[in-house]
Amino acid sequence: MVVISDIVVQGVQMLLVLLLAPLLTxxxxxxxxxxxxxxxxxxxxxxxxxxRLLRKEVVLADNASWLFRVTPYVTFAAIWVAAALVxxxxxxxxxxxxxxxIAIVALLGSAxxxxxxxxxxxxxxxxxxxxxxxxxxxxxxxxxMLLIFFCLALVAGSTQLSTVANFMASSYVxxxxxxxxxxxxxxxxxxAENARIPIDNPTTHLELTMVHEAMVLEYSGRHLAMIExxxxxxxxxxxxxxxxxxxxxxxxxxxxxxxxxxxxxGAYIVKLAAAGFFLALFETATAKMRVFxxxxxxxxxxxxxxxxxxLLFVSRSF
Amino acid sequence: xxxxxLQMSCAAGLLGIAGLxxxxxxxxxxxxxxxxxxxxVSLAALFGSIRYLLGDVLNVSGLxxxxxxxxxxxxxxxxALAAFFLVVVNLGGASASLYGLGxxxxxxxxxxxxxxxxAFLAGMNLVVLADDAFSYLLCWEFMSLASWALVMSHHRGPxxxxxxxxxxxxxxxxxxxxxxxFGLLAGPAGDYGFAAIRAAQHTPYAATxxxxxxxxxxxxxxxxxxxxxxxxxxxxxxxxxxxxxxSGVMTKVAVYGFIRxxxxxxxxxxxxxxxxxxxxxxxxxxxxxxxxxxxKDLKRxxxxxxxxxxxxxxxxxxxxxxxxxxxxxxxxxxxxTAALFHVLNxxxxxxLLFFGAGAVLTATGERDMxxxxxxxxxxxxxxxxxxxxxxxxxxxxxxxGFVSEWLMFQAVLQSPELPQWALKITVPAVxxxxxxxxxxxxxxxxKAYGIAFLGRPRSTAAETAHEVDRYSLSAMFILAALCxxxxxxxxLVIDALSPITTDILGGRMPTQANEPWLSIVPIxxxxxxxxxxxxxxxxxxxxxxxxxxxxxxxxxxLRRGPAWGCGFSDPTPAAQYxxxxxxxxIRRVFGTLVFSARDHVDMPAPGDxxxxxxxxELHDLVWEGIYQPIAGAVGFSxxxxxxxQFLTIRRYLSLVFxxxxxxxxxxxxxx
Numbered sequence: 005m006v007v008i009s010d011i012v013v014q015g016v017q018m019l020l021v022l023l024l025a026p027l028l029t030x031x032x033x034x035x036x037x038x039x040x041x042x043x044x045x046x047x048x049x050x051x052x053x054x055x056r057l058l059r060k061e062v063v064l065a066d067n068a069s070w071l072f073r074v075t076p077y078v079t080f081a082a083i084w085v086a087a088a089l090v091x092x093x094x095x096x097x098x099x100x101x102x103x104x105x106i107a108i109v110a111l112l113g114s115a116x117x118x119x120x121x122x123x124x125x126x127x128x129x130x131x132x133x134x135x136x137x138x139x140x141x142x143x144x145x146x147x148x149m150l151l152i153f154f155c156l157a158l159v160a161g162s163t164q165l166s167t168v169a170n171f172m173a174s175s176y177v178x179x180x181x182x183x184x185x186x187x188x189x190x191x192x193x194x195x196a197e198n199a200r201i202p203i204d205n206p207t208t209h210l211e212l213t214m215v216h217e218a219m220v221l222e223y224s225g226r227h228l229a230m231i232e233x234x235x236x237x238x239x240x241x242x243x244x245x246x247x248x249x250x251x252x253x254x255x256x257x258x259x260x261x262x263x264x265x266x267x268x269x270g271a272y273i274v275k276l277a278a279a280g281f282f283l284a285l286f287e288t289a290t291a292k293m294r295v296f297x298x299x300x301x302x303x304x305x306x307x308x309x310x311x312x313x314x315l316l317f318v319s320r321s322f
Numbered sequence: 323x324x325x326x327x328l329q330m331s332c333a334a335g336l337l338g339i340a341g342l343x344x345x346x347x348x349x350x351x352x353x354x355x356x357x358x359x360x361x362x363v364s365l366a367a368l369f370g371s372i373r374y375l376l377g378d379v380l381n382v383s384g385l386x387x388x389x390x391x392x393x394x395x396x397x398x399x400x401x402a403l404a405a406f407f408l409v410v411v412n413l414g415g416a417s418a419s420l421y422g423l424g425x426x427x428x429x430x431x432x433x434x435x436x437x438x439x440x441a442f443l444a445g446m447n448l449v450v451l452a453d454d455a456f457s458y459l460l461c462w463e464f465m466s467l468a469s470w471a472l473v474m475s476h477h478r479g480p481x482x483x484x485x486x487x488x489x490x491x492x493x494x495x496x497x498x499x500x501x502x503x504f505g506l507l508a509g510p511a512g513d514y515g516f517a518a519i520r521a522a523q524h525t526p527y528a529a530t531x532x533x534x535x536x537x538x539x540x541x542x543x544x545x546x547x548x549x550x551x552x553x554x555x556x557x558x559x560x561x562x563x564x565x566x567x568x569s570g571v572m573t574k575v576a577v578y579g580f581i582r583x584x585x586x587x588x589x590x591x592x593x594x595x596x597x598x599x600x601x602x603x604x605x606x607x608x609x610x611x612x613x614x615x616x617x618k619d620l621k622r623x624x625x626x627x628x629x630x631x632x633x634x635x636x637x638x639x640x641x642x643x644x645x646x647x648x649x650x651x652x653x654x655x656x657x658x659t660a661a662l663f664h665v666l667n668x669x670x671x672x673x674l675l676f677f678g679a680g681a682v683l684t685a686t687g688e689r690d691m692x693x694x695x696x697x698x699x700x701x702x703x704x705x706x707x708x709x710x711x712x713x714x715x716x717x718x719x720x721x722x723g724f725v726s727e728w729l730m731f732q733a734v735l736q737s738p739e740l741p742q743w744a745l746k747i748t749v750p751a752v753x754x755x756x757x758x759x760x761x762x763x764x765x766x767x768x769k770a771y772g773i774a775f776l777g778r779p780r781s782t783a784a785e786t787a788h789e790v791d792r793y794s795l796s797a798m799f800i801l802a803a804l805c806x807x808x809x810x811x812x813x814l815v816i817d818a819l820s821p822i823t824t825d826i827l828g829g830r831m832p833t834q835a836n837e838p839w840l841s842i843v844p845i846x847x848x849x850x851x852x853x854x855x856x857x858x859x860x861x862x863x864x865x866x867x868x869x870x871x872x873x874x875x876x877x878x879x880l881r882r883g884p885a886w887g888c889g890f891s892d893p894t895p896a897a898q899y900x901x902x903x904x905x906x907x908i909r910r911v912f913g914t915l916v917f918s919a920r921d922h923v924d925m926p927a928p929g930d931x932x933x934x935x936x937x938x939e940l941h942d943l944v945w946e947g948i949y950q951p952i953a954g955a956v957g958f959s960x961x962x963x964x965x966x967q968f969l970t971i972r973r974y975l976s977l978v979f980x981x982x983x984x985x986x987x988x989x990x991x992x993x
Contacts, residue, residue: 132899
């Protein structure tokens with residue numbers, strides 16, 4: 005009985021992230037449009053886009069291999085599993101102990117690995133430029149993220165995300181220098197990993213500095229739908245991650261019953277909306293940087309993460 | 323038959339096969355016979371060592387042969403540590419022999435490979451079994467020379483003669499360092515048996531010198547930066563199955579030597595030794611993978627990536643030393659297990675990848691990635707297993723590379739409890755270096771796979787490639803399956819390693835077999851846990867679910883057409899991204915610092931019709947900064963001393979007289 009309710013709660017979480025992910029992207033786009041005094045598309049537009057793509061035929065390049073056709077599903081699955089591991093409305097769900105923060109980084113790494121390979125599969129220059137820049141960004145963002153997670157793990161004494169979230173929700177954390185550095189660095193990494201301004205522009209398509217969009221240029225139809233869906237999920241994942249660790253307000257502890265889950269879910273949606281709003285505000289207010297400024301940006305995130313970890317090695321009270 | 327006798331008979335059998343190969347030299351079926359019998363003997367040794375490791379590990383058995391030094395004899399001994407490394411050696415040996423059954427037929431000069439191949443394996447087996455310094459060094463030299471002969475088997479290939487020369491020089495240097503280290507360990511009494519060395523007390527001064535000498539001796543064989551220079555020359559020069567053995571196995575034998583001396587023979591470690599090992603490991607990891615990133619020769623890329631993995635292993639060993647010096651047994655066992663697990667993993671996927679490179683070489687005759695491409699269509703099976711190898715080596719779940727990296731990061735997170743300030747600062751910095759190396763490794767293998775196997779063929783050889791024989795394929799498939807198995811069932815491996823940590827460190831990780839769902843829990847479940855099996859299941863289930871939903875509800879229409887490329891279709895395959903251009907972003911980020919990289923663009927003036935040219939200048943600062951000056955100094959002094967060769971007899975006699983007088987004077991002043 006307990007196992008079944010565990011599975012149900014976990015299933016609800018997995019469906020919830022699936023359902024909310026396009027909505028979040030639609031919301032961010034809407035806010036961005038309103039901020040520049042445009043009407044903007046409906047916030048339901050991403051769902052319509054996905055449905056439209058699913059109905060369309062796939063145009064596959066002549067020399068595309070099986071890897072190209074498998075990648076959309078592999079990336080989507082890896083991101084979805086990673087998203088299922090991040091507490092959204094409640095901590096301590098069924099899957100949480102199968103993998104920890106380090107595994108989440110690696111799962112996202114797997115998704116990127118396959119996507120970058122798919123970018124090179126057809127053998128066009130666009131795919132190559134996208135993949136080579138993507139791996140350059142990842143080569144800096146991934147260690148930065150690992151160091152940020154070291155920081156969190158040292159503060160909470162665990163790399164289990166649930167335990168970390170529970171610890172952060174408890175009262176005796178207080179303001180810490182290391183956590184301040186970690187949150188700034190994590191936001192920087194999240195911007196880079198989700199191909200947001202100032203690293204990459206999610207709305208452009210034909211621009212020489214583009215990264216992510218160039219990599220997936222050859223995709224169409226249902227394959228593109230899976231990749232887009234994966235990208236929506238990834239944005240949701242990062243926001244949930246930041247929220248559950250640094251803003252664990254009202255997050256339900258596992259086994260406290262449906263009412264507290266409902267409160268947790270409500271709080272979660274409020275958090276998502278707030279984060280989406282600030283993301284849109286930030287993107288509207290900032291210009292995109294040149295691609296070779298990105299290493300400096302991510303290098304700063306890496307150094308912040310390292311500094312935070314070092315401080316914790318010096319003393320646990322930082 | 324006692325376990326050690328079994329292992330020794332297998333080693334003797336391998337030596338016998340080497341003799342047999344000499345006799346058979348030139349016979350038509352010699353390739354099949356030699357590799358077949360070698361595989362059988364390696365398998366026997368492999369099963370023997372696995373049975374020993376899983377069964378009666380406490381039954382340490384020794385064997386003394388009446389050869390070697392007259393007053394000492396030759397001692398051989400099998401304990402848990404040796405058994406583990408025998409598993410690595412013989413698994414590599416068996417798979418390389420299986421691969422050789424197919425690959426060996428393409429060898430232009432099999433008689434230059436066949437006798438040395440089993441001899442090389444025998445040498446590695448004997449190094450691991452040796453239990454006195456004399457036998458150890460003898461077997462070590464035998465292993466080095468056999469591998470040197472294999473490197474030189476294609477001695478007319480471009481650069482191979484230089485590779486053999488540099489390897490020989492570095493191997494002699496390494497052995498010299500080991501010789502001195504064992505001399506110090508034996509002490510003034512000169513007892514060369516490992517049992518006596520283990521029992522003796524070593525002064526801190528001697529221990530320091532031994533550590534430095536072992537880092538030079540074992541480190542040069544393993545490929546620690548800056549002693550790595552021979553490795554990317556020599557490993558690729560050998561036939562591919564031998565490259566796999568050299569990279570996947572011989573470097574591990576060097577790691578074994580380091581562990582045996584530093585952890586076992588030398589007694590309790592000092593904490594600052596760990597700082598040295600940690601820093602060397604971290605720097606080696608990052609430098610190795612950056613070199614690999616810049617490389618366009620497939621086999622050299624793999625050789626450089628070996629250097630990275632050796633760095634990871636040494637960094638974990640450094641952590642284990644740090645914990646051991648501070649009496650933190652559990653954490654030391656964790657770091658040590660991570661190192662050994664990575665040794666095993668690296669032997670799996672590096673052998674697999676070298677076999678893959680060999681298959682590409684057989685099919686196309688090319689090692690240069692800029693002349694490959696599109697092989698996924700022509701060689702589907704090879705491409706699939708190499709993809710598995712690339713995913714595993716990039717430390718991505720659910721494969722084995724991730725588990726050892728994960729264990730290592732868990733060990734890093736145990737280290738704030740270390741009391742020494744130097745360690746408190748070194749460990750997070752090394753952790754950052756290892757994280758960077760892991761991320762760069764993924765980038766590097768995206769490049770290797772993407773350029774060589776994906777895209778459009780860049781040469782006719784790549785266009786007309788064909789799938790390789792079934793022996794080579796089965797060897798690769800077995801290794802790929804092992805990569806997955808070790809990734810989803812890591813608890814079994816960790817439990818099998820626990821007798822070693824108990825033996826060497828006096829502590830062990832908690833038993834993993836009792837954990838529910840085959841999770842691994844290094845310290846406590848509230849701290850961290852990982853379950854490779856479930857991660858794989860979840861990925862499979864969610865991917866299948868996605869596929870099911872898409873195929874149930876979405877359009878099935880699929881049309882093949884020319885690549886879109888924003889309407890601009892590249893006219894020739896040469897316009898694709900190449901190895902150099904793929905590495906360009908990372909070269910711009912790290913290259914100026916690490917390689918003094920410069921891009922020179924030669925842009926013709928408007929109206930000029932000659933093509934624009936881009937020249938990339940990369941410097942190997944280690945080679946130019948350390949090795950070239952030494953080589954220059956040796957050459958300079960040799961030139962000067964050359965004059966002594968052309969003297970008259972009178973002058974020679976006066977030289978002898980002067981030397982005699984000087985020596986007598988020295989003696990007089992001394993006493």
